[in-house]
Amino acid sequence: MAMEVTQVLLNAQSIDGNVRKHAEESLKQFQEQNLPSFLLSLSSELANDEKPVDSRKLAGLILKNALDAKEQHRKLELVQRWLSLDNNVKGQIKAFLLKTLSSPAADARSTASQVIAKVAGIELPQKQWPELVGSLLSNIHQLPAHVKQATLETLGYLCEEVSPDVVDQDHVNKILTAVVQGMNASEGNNDVRLAATRALYNALSFAQANFSNDMERDYIMRIACEATLSPEVKIRQAAFECLVSISSTYYDKLAPYIQDIFGITAKAVREDEEPVALQAIEFWSSICDEEIDILEEYGGDFTGDSDIPCFYFIKQALPALVPMLLETLLKQEEDQDQDEGAWNIAMAGGTCLGLVARTVGDDIVPLVMPFIEENITKPDWRQREAATYAFGSILEGPSPDKLTPIVNVALNFMLNALTKDPNNHVKDTTAWTLGRIFEFLHGSTMDTPIITQANCQQIITVLLQSMKDVPNVAEKACGALYFLAQGYEEAGPSSPLTPFFQEIVQALLTVTHREDAGDSRLRTAAYETLNEVVRCSTDETAPMVLQLVPVIMMELHNTLEGQKLSSDEREKQSELQGLLCGCLQVIIQKLGSSEPTKYVFMQYADQVMGLFLRVFACRSATVHEEAMLSIGALAYATGPDFAKYMTEFYKYLEMGLQNFEEYQVCAVTVGVVGDICRALEDKILPFCDGIMTQLLKDLSSNQLHRSVKPPIFSCFGDIALAIGENFEKYLMYAMPMLQSAAELSAHTAGADDEMTEYTNSLRNGILEAYSGILQGFKNSPKTQLLIPYAPHILQFLDSMYMEKDMDDVVMKTAIGVLGDLADTLGSNACSLIQQSLSSKDFLNECLSSEDHMIKESAEWAKLAISRAISV
Numbered sequence: 001m002a003m004e005v006t007q008v009l010l011n012a013q014s015i016d017g018n019v020r021k022h023a024e025e026s027l028k029q030f031q032e033q034n035l036p037s038f039l040l041s042l043s044s045e046l047a048n049d050e051k052p053v054d055s056r057k058l059a060g061l062i063l064k065n066a067l068d069a070k071e072q073h074r075k076l077e078l079v080q081r082w083l084s085l086d087n088n089v090k091g092q093i094k095a096f097l098l099k100t101l102s103s104p105a106a107d108a109r110s111t112a113s114q115v116i117a118k119v120a121g122i123e124l125p126q127k128q129w130p131e132l133v134g135s136l137l138s139n140i141h142q143l144p145a146h147v148k149q150a151t152l153e154t155l156g157y158l159c160e161e162v163s164p165d166v167v168d169q170d171h172v173n174k175i176l177t178a179v180v181q182g183m184n185a186s187e188g189n190n191d192v193r194l195a196a197t198r199a200l201y202n203a204l205s206f207a208q209a210n211f212s213n214d215m216e217r218d219y220i221m222r223i224a225c226e227a228t229l230s231p232e233v234k235i236r237q238a239a240f241e242c243l244v245s246i247s248s249t250y251y252d253k254l255a256p257y258i259q260d261i262f263g264i265t266a267k268a269v270r271e272d273e274e275p276v277a278l279q280a281i282e283f284w285s286s287i288c289d290e291e292i293d294i295l296e297e298y299g300g301d302f303t304g305d306s307d308i309p310c311f312y313f314i315k316q317a318l319p320a321l322v323p324m325l326l327e328t329l330l331k332q333e334e335d336q337d338q339d340e341g342a343w344n345i346a347m348a349g350g351t352c353l354g355l356v357a358r359t360v361g362d363d364i365v366p367l368v369m370p371f372i373e374e375n376i377t378k379p380d381w382r383q384r385e386a387a388t389y390a391f392g393s394i395l396e397g398p399s400p401d402k403l404t405p406i407v408n409v410a411l412n413f414m415l416n417a418l419t420k421d422p423n424n425h426v427k428d429t430t431a432w433t434l435g436r437i438f439e440f441l442h443g444s445t446m447d448t449p450i451i452t453q454a455n456c457q458q459i460i461t462v463l464l465q466s467m468k469d470v471p472n473v474a475e476k477a478c479g480a481l482y483f484l485a486q487g488y489e490e491a492g493p494s495s496p497l498t499p500f501f502q503e504i505v506q507a508l509l510t511v512t513h514r515e516d517a518g519d520s521r522l523r524t525a526a527y528e529t530l531n532e533v534v535r536c537s538t539d540e541t542a543p544m545v546l547q548l549v550p551v552i553m554m555e556l557h558n559t560l561e562g563q564k565l566s567s568d569e570r571e572k573q574s575e576l577q578g579l580l581c582g583c584l585q586v587i588i589q590k591l592g593s594s595e596p597t598k599y600v601f602m603q604y605a606d607q608v609m610g611l612f613l614r615v616f617a618c619r620s621a622t623v624h625e626e627a628m629l630s631i632g633a634l635a636y637a638t639g640p641d642f643a644k645y646m647t648e649f650y651k652y653l654e655m656g657l658q659n660f661e662e663y664q665v666c667a668v669t670v671g672v673v674g675d676i677c678r679a680l681e682d683k684i685l686p687f688c689d690g691i692m693t694q695l696l697k698d699l700s701s702n703q704l705h706r707s708v709k710p711p712i713f714s715c716f717g718d719i720a721l722a723i724g725e726n727f728e729k730y731l732m733y734a735m736p737m738l739q740s741a742a743e744l745s746a747h748t749a750g751a752d753d754e755m756t757e758y759t760n761s762l763r764n765g766i767l768e769a770y771s772g773i774l775q776g777f778k779n780s781p782k783t784q785l786l787i788p789y790a791p792h793i794l795q796f797l798d799s800m801y802m803e804k805d806m807d808d809v810v811m812k813t814a815i816g817v818l819g820d821l822a823d824t825l826g827s828n829a830c831s832l833i834q835q836s837l838s839s840k841d842f843l844n845e846c847l848s849s850e851d852h853m854i855k856e857s858a859e860w861a862k863l864a865i866s867r868a869i870s871v
C-alpha cells in the first residue's frame with residue numbers, strides 16, 4: 001500500500017466522484033487495518049520532495065486530522081491513540097516532519113509546521129519530545145531563508161497550541177529572542193519577517209516574565225513598533241495585530257510607549273491601506289475595552305486590592321484621538337450596508353468612537369458636537385451620514401443630563417431626515433441612531449422623558465412609514481420601534497403606545513410579508529419587534545393580542561403544508577417556522593400571565609399544540625429549539641390540562657433529550673421537562689422512568705457539552721418536587737451522580753473566570769436537585785431514606801463555604817438547602833448541622849448579607865433549624 005499511496009492521495013482529489021470515493025475508502029481501510037504504517041507513509045509522503053505537491057498537502061492534512069478534532073471527546077480519543085503508538089514509529093514520523101521544514105515546497109512546509117505543533121500539543125504536556133524546541137531553534141541559524149521562515153511559522157503554531165506552563169522559561173527566552181530577531185528590520189527576507197511577526201503574536205502569552213523586565217520589554221516593543229513601518233503591507237498589519245494583543249495582555253505596562261504608539265496609529269489610520277488602518281483603530285478600541293472593564297469593576301475607586309489601576313490613556317488622548325476617529329467616519333463605502341458583516345474604516349472608527357464615549361462619558365460630548373453641527377446639513381451625503389453616525393455612536397456613556405437637551409433638539413431633525421433625506425445611507429444611519437436614542441435615553445428611569453404626548457404620534461407615524469422603505473432602512477426602523485416599546489415595559493397600567501397598538505402590529509405583519517423581507521434580516525427584525533411590542537403591552541391591549549393568536553397560527557399552518565422545496569427554500573421555511581414559534585411563545589406567556597386572558601386563550605390550546613407537534617415532525621434543529629420553548633410556555637399556561645398532550649408529545653421530548661449533537665436543543669428540552677413538572681405535578685409520573693433514564697444517560701455521556709449538565713441536575717429537583725416520595729426508586733441512581741459532581745465542583749481554587757462561572761452553575765444545579773428532593777420527601781413516611789445522604793450534603797456545603805468563591809446565586813441556593821435539610825429531616829438533621837464545620841458561620845454570614853434574597857433565605861433557614869432543634 002505504501003507504494004501506491006501517492007496515487008490514492010491524488011485520486012482522493014479527483015474531479016470524478018467515483019474515483020474520489022474509491023480512493024477515500026482505500027485510505028479509510030488502510031487507516032483501520034494498520035494505523036502506524038498509515039501515519040508513517042503519510043509523513044514520508046509529506047517529506048518527500050520528489051512527490052507532487054497535491055498529494056503531499058493532503059497527506060499532511062490527513063495527519064493533522066488524525067491528531068486533533070473539534071469535539072472534545074473525539075480529541076481526547078485521538079490524543080490517547082497517538083500516545084499509545086510505538087515510540088519508534090512516533091520517532092520516525094517526527095523526524096519526517098522536521099525534515100519537511102527544509103523542503104523547497106512552501107505548501108508542504110506550512111502543513112508540516114501545523115502538524116508539528118499538534119504533536120507538540122499532545123507530547124509536551126506529557127514531558128515527551130523535550131528536544132523539539134532545541135532542534136527548531138538550531139534551524140533558525142540555517143542559511144536558506146525558507147527554512148528560517150518555516151521554523152518561525154512552526155514556533156508560532158507551537159505557542160498557539162501549547163499552554164505557557166509546559167515550556168520552561170529558558171526555552172521561552174530563546175523562542176522570543178529568535179522571533180524578535182526574525183522581525184528585525186535588518187532581516188532582508190520579507191517572508192521570514194512576516195512569519196516572525198505572526199509568531200510573536202502567538203508567543204505574547206508566554207512573555208509574562210519578559211514583559212516584567214524593562215530592558216527586554218523595551219526591546220520587544222521597539223521591534224514591534226518598527227515592524228509597523230515595514231514596506232510590506234502584510235508585515236505592517238501583523239505588527240499592529242501584535243500591538244492590539246499587547247494592549248489587552250499587558251495594558252499595565254504600556255505607559256512609557258503610549259505616546260509613540262499614538263503617533264504610529266494615527267499615521268496608519270490616515271495614510272495606510274485599509275487592513276493596516278483597521279488594526280490601528282482596533283488598538284484604541286482594545287484600550288477602551290480594558291479601561292471600561294477596570295472602571296466598571298472598581299467604579300473608579302482604586303484601593304490596594306485592585307489588580308491593575310486605570311491609566312486613563314483614553315482620557316489623555318481625547319483631544320487628538322477624537323478628531324482622528326471623526327475623520328474616519330467620512331471614509332464610507334458606496335454600498336457598505338448592503339453587505340452583512342461588512343467592515344470598513346468608517347464602521348471601525350464609529351465603533352471605536354462609541355467605546356471612547358463609554359470610557360470617558362460626558363467629556364466626549366463637547367469634542368463631537370461641533371463636527372455634528374458642521375456636517376449634519378451639508379449637501380454631500382457623506383458628511384450628513386458621518387454626522388449622524390457620530391451622534392448615534394456617543395449616546396451610550398455620557399449622562400442623560402448631558403445628552404437629553406441635545407437629543408430634544410435633534411429628535412425632530414432626525415425624524416425629518418428619516419422621511420425626507422434623498423440618500424439611503426443617511427436614512428439607514430438615522431433610523432439606527434433613533435434606535436440608540438430610544439435604547440439609552442428612554443424608559444421609566446429617566447427624569448425628563450424624551451418622548452411626550454406631543455411627539456409620540458409623529459415618532460410612530462415616521463417609523464411605520466420607514467418600514468415601507470428599502471430593506472436595510474426598514475430593518476433599522478423595526479429596531480427603533482423595538483426599543484421604543486421596550487422603554488414602556490414598566491409604564492404601568494396604561495402605555496402611550498396603547499392607542500397605536502393595532503396599527504403597529506398590522507404594520508409589522510405587513511413587513512413580514514414583503515417580497516424582499518428575506519434581505520438584510522428584515523423579516524427576523526419585524527418578528528423580534530412584534531414580540532417585544534406584545535411582551536411590553538398592557539392589559540388594555542390583551543383583546544388585540546388574543547386576535548393575533550389565530551393569525552400567527554395560520555401563518556405557521558401555511559409553512560407546514562406539503563410542497564416540495566429545494567434545500568435553500570427549506571432552510572428559509574425552517575427559519576420562518578422558528579420565528580413564528582418564537583412569536584407564539586411570547587403571546588402565550590403574555591396571555592397566560594393573567595387569569596381572564598388565560599381562560600379565553602384555552603380555546604386555542606389544542607390547535608396550537610397540534611401545530612407544534614407537526615413542527616417537530618419536520619426535524620430541523622433551529623425550529624426544534626424554538627418549538628420546545630413554546631411548549632414550555634404552553635405547559636405553564638395550561639397547567640394540569642397539559643397532561644392530555646403528553647402521550648403524543650413524549651417521543652419528541654425524548655428526541656430532544658437524546659440530541660447530543662445540537663446540545664442547545666438538549667438543554668432547552670431539559671428546561672421544558674422542568675416546566676412540565678411544574679404544570680403537571682404528579683401527573684407526570686407515568687413518563688418519569690423514561691425521562692430519568694435519559695437524563696442519567698446524558699450525565700454519563702462524555703459527548704454531551706458540559707453546559708447541559710447543571711440544568712439536568714436541577715431538573716432532578718423539579719421531578720422530585722413534582723412526584724414527591726415516588727422519587728424513591730431513582731435515589732440510588734441520582735444521589736451518587738450528585739455526590740461525585742459535588743466533589744468535582746468543590747475544589748477548583750485558581751481556576752480561570754470561565755471555569756469559575758461554570759463551577760458555580762454546576763454547584764447551583766446540584767443544590768437545586770438536593771433542594772427539590774428534600775422538599776419532595778417532606779412530610780412523607782419515607783424521609784428516613786434521605787438520612788444517609790445528609791452528611792455528604794453538609795460536607796458539600798462546608799467545602800463550598802471554605803473555598804470562598806461562591807457567587808450570590810449559589811449562596812442563596814446553598815443556605816436554602818441548609819434550611820431544607822432541617823425542615824425535612826427535623827431532629828435527625830440537627831445534630832449533624834450542629835457538628836458541621838461551617839454551618840453556623842455560613843448562616844451568620846448570610847443573615848448579614850447586603851443581598852435581600854440571600855438574607856431572606858437565611859432567615860427562613862434559621863427558622864427551620866430552630867424549629868427542628870425544639871422538636
